[in-house]
Amino acid sequence: MTEPSAFDAVVVGAGPAGSAAALALARAGRSVVMVERGPFAGSKNVYGGVVYGRVLDDIIPTWWNEVPVERWVVRRSTMMMTEDQSLAIDYRSHAWGVAPYNGMTTVRSHFDSWLAGQATEAGAQLVTSTVATGLVRDSAGRVIGIRTDRDGAELRAPVVIACDGVNSLLAKEAGLLPRAEASHYTLGVKEVLDLPAEAINERFGVRGHEGVDIEILGCTRGIPGGGFLYTNAETVSVGVVVSLPHLAEAKVRPEELIADLKAHPSIAPYLRGSHLREYAAHLVPEGGYDTMPTLAADGMMVAGDAAAMTLAAGLWLEGVNFAIGSGYAAGRAADRAIAVGDCSARGLASYRADLENQFVLADHKRLRKAPALVLSERVQQRYPGLLCDLAEGMFTVTNPTPKAGGLRVTRAAAAKHGVKLRELAVDTIRGMRIFG
Amino acid sequence: MSEPGSVNETTGAADGSLPLGGDTTPTGALRWRGISFEERMAGVDFRVGARAHITVDSDVCRSCTTRGCVTACPANLFAPTSDGGILFNYEECFECGTCYMVCNSEGAITWTYPDGGHGVVFHHG
Ligand SMILES: Cc1cc2nc3c(=O)[nH]c(=O)nc-3n(C[C@H](O)[C@H](O)[C@H](O)COP(=O)(O)OP(=O)(O)OC[C@H]3O[C@@H](n4cnc5c(N)ncnc54)[C@H](O)[C@@H]3O)c2cc1C
Ligand code: SF4
Ligand code: SF4
Numbered sequence: 001m002t003e004p005s006a007f008d009a010v011v012v013g014a015g016p017a018g019s020a021a022a023l024a025l026a027r028a029g030r031s032v033v034m035v036e037r038g039p040f041a042g043s044k045n046v047y048g049g050v051v052y053g054r055v056l057d058d059i060i061p062t063w064w065n066e067v068p069v070e071r072w073v074v075r076r077s078t079m080m081m082t083e084d085q086s087l088a089i090d091y092r093s094h095a096w097g098v099a100p101y102n103g104m105t106t107v108r109s110h111f112d113s114w115l116a117g118q119a120t121e122a123g124a125q126l127v128t129s130t131v132a133t134g135l136v137r138d139s140a141g142r143v144i145g146i147r148t149d150r151d152g153a154e155l156r157a158p159v160v161i162a163c164d165g166v167n168s169l170l171a172k173e174a175g176l177l178p179r180a181e182a183s184h185y186t187l188g189v190k191e192v193l194d195l196p197a198e199a200i201n202e203r204f205g206v207r208g209h210e211g212v213d214i215e216i217l218g219c220t221r222g223i224p225g226g227g228f229l230y231t232n233a234e235t236v237s238v239g240v241v242v243s244l245p246h247l248a249e250a251k252v253r254p255e256e257l258i259a260d261l262k263a264h265p266s267i268a269p270y271l272r273g274s275h276l277r278e279y280a281a282h283l284v285p286e287g288g289y290d291t292m293p294t295l296a297a298d299g300m301m302v303a304g305d306a307a308a309m310t311l312a313a314g315l316w317l318e319g320v321n322f323a324i325g326s327g328y329a330a331g332r333a334a335d336r337a338i339a340v341g342d343c344s345a346r347g348l349a350s351y352r353a354d355l356e357n358q359f360v361l362a363d364h365k366r367l368r369k370a371p372a373l374v375l376s377e378r379v380q381q382r383y384p385g386l387l388c389d390l391a392e393g394m395f396t397v398t399n400p401t402p403k404a405g406g407l408r409v410t411r412a413a414a415a416k417h418g419v420k421l422r423e424l425a426v427d428t429i430r431g432m433r434i435f436g
Numbered sequence: 437m438s439e440p441g442s443v444n445e446t447t448g449a450a451d452g453s454l455p456l457g458g459d460t461t462p463t464g465a466l467r468w469r470g471i472s473f474e475e476r477m478a479g480v481d482f483r484v485g486a487r488a489h490i491t492v493d494s495d496v497c498r499s500c501t502t503r504g505c506v507t508a509c510p511a512n513l514f515a516p517t518s519d520g521g522i523l524f525n526y527e528e529c530f531e532c533g534t535c536y537m538v539c540n541s542e543g544a545i546t547w548t549y550p551d552g553g554h555g556v557v558f559h560h561g
Binding site: 037038039042043044045046047107108109128129130131148149150166167169180182185187189190192232235237244245247248249250251252253254255276277278279280281282283 | 480502505511531532549550555557558560
């Protein structure tokens with residue numbers, strides 16, 4: 001034994017993963033301190049975004065009565081576009097607009113502060129404006145705490161939970177994620193634009209607290225990625241998410257891609273007269289299951305984006321729910337390990353087992369091949385145009401020339417975009433295998 | 437004319453827009469469809485710390501052929517110098533990590549977080 005531990009557990013980061021971990025530990029009666037480098041929870045965090053609240057049902061019953069929500073998403077649209085065309089699948093649900101809801105737009109400075117508040121109310125301690133600068137280890141190499149930038153003060157505990165986000169310097173220091181590969185990461189840039197609530201309601205066809213989520217493919221000049229447009233109460237969020245190495249190679253500035261999207265004939269009418277309030281940027285770990293680090297070491301666990309747990313598979317960009325699910329599971333695993341006095345990697349192994357039995361690793365495992373397909377050249381550069389031309393071929397009235405049959409239209413569209421029908425069939429089957 | 441940075445009412449395009457490509461003002465500032473980079477960053481809350489949390493070794497950059505950081509950094513903080521190096525200013529940084537991820541030259545970038553409570557504060561993240 002070295003110096004006695006002041007806490008049962010130290011959690012680094014007060015994002016959704018960290019707050020969920022601290023909440024689980026505090027509820028179990030453990031003394032837990034959360035260290036956050038920003039001046040308040042959420043101050044360093046950026047997402048699209050929509051939070052899918054189902055993960056909260058078991059943790060905070062009727063959370064929807066107290067969560068700081070902007071709008072409840074009742075309309076979700078997946079749009080494919082070329083420079084001057086677009087084709088969308090537009091789903092609308094009345095059920096999504098009433099409790100228990102499906103997804104909500106919310107702002108991270110509000111949402112993360114709320115969730116951190118749940119943890120502190122349960123007894124966790126939150127220390128803000130403090131950076132965890134490194135791990136403290138014992139002579140056997142076991143993690144026994146962290147160093148901070150508060151005059152180098154150390155915080156010691158038998159278990160440290162690294163919820164320090166996508167750049168996780170702690171996971172790297174621990175050797176759990178030896179070297180991050182740029183191709184597994186995307187850069188997200190976002191503009192939040194002021195728009196009066198009435199304008200949002202009229203343009204997006206909603207009322208009251210109803211909101212809309214539009215995901216867009218084909219708007220990034222061929223750089224693998226996608227775009228998004230979300231409605232908040234009195235602002236809209238518009239942005240793009242693009243592959244890091246491809247962005248650097250293309251020599252395109254990220255804000256140019258947002259400007260493209262804002263000027264697109266299918267998007268511009270939504271944004272008329274809006275005004276930039278805040279511009280922001282953040283990375284997304286998109287590699288999925290195959291790129292996750294080892295989740296536990298002696299005295300340490302990794303959760304949320306620090307463990308690459310964002311599910312980014314074209315149709316989905318979900319990270320907050322995965323962070324909450326993994327953080328809570330890590331907190332519970334820590335409690336069990338502390339109870340039996342074994343915080344070694346073996347003692348913490350129930351964390352991974354728990355994640356495999358719930359959506360966090362089950363979804364990731366099932367969709368492990370999805371990131372590669374969604375970011376593939378054909379899906380990114382050819383299919384949006386192909387599908388738009390297909391729609392154009394079917395819907396353009398050509399009198400007096402008779403209508404072309406579906407197969408002829410498909411053949412013509414595929415040929416124009418350099419796609420063989422065989423490739424189309426292969427990708428369809430591949431897509432059905434991955435997503436089906 | 438509406439204010440700079442707003443979206444044009446009739447065309448839907450941003451004011452002063454070009455169909456494609458950026459524009460450089462006489463002073464050389466990067467403008468993008470009516471909104472200058474300075475205007476873009478003006479709405480972001482930065483609590484600048486005394487310590488440069490990121491440093492760039494310009495000597496290493498001189499032999500770099502890719503220069504991915506120059507265009508990819510969302511805060512546009514990497515400025516090429518006439519002698520082939522890089523001039524870097526840490527003050528208005530999003531702390532995103534793009535630069536060290538796209539840089540392939542060992543030792544060019546030393547990347548840490550700003551001291552606690554300093555750096556960018558997002559209010560609408
Ligand atoms: C552009 C974009 C769009 C997205 N859209 C969505 C969406 O619509 N829906 C969705 O569910 N997800 C979305 N995501 C993903 C989501 O934002 C993340 O998955 C989620 O924030 C992960 O939570 P986390 O707690 O693991 O990490 P984070 O939210 O990143 O929190 C990490 C925390 O740790 C703190 N920290 C880091 N290092 C230290 C240190 N050394 N010392 C002290 N504190 C530290 C940080 O300040 C931060 O508060 C999006 C992400 C991006 C970038
Ligand atoms: S920081 Fe890296 S990518 Fe940028 S110029 Fe220097 S060596 Fe090249
Ligand atoms: S961390 Fe991001 S914003 Fe800061 S210098 Fe690097 S790329 Fe630019």
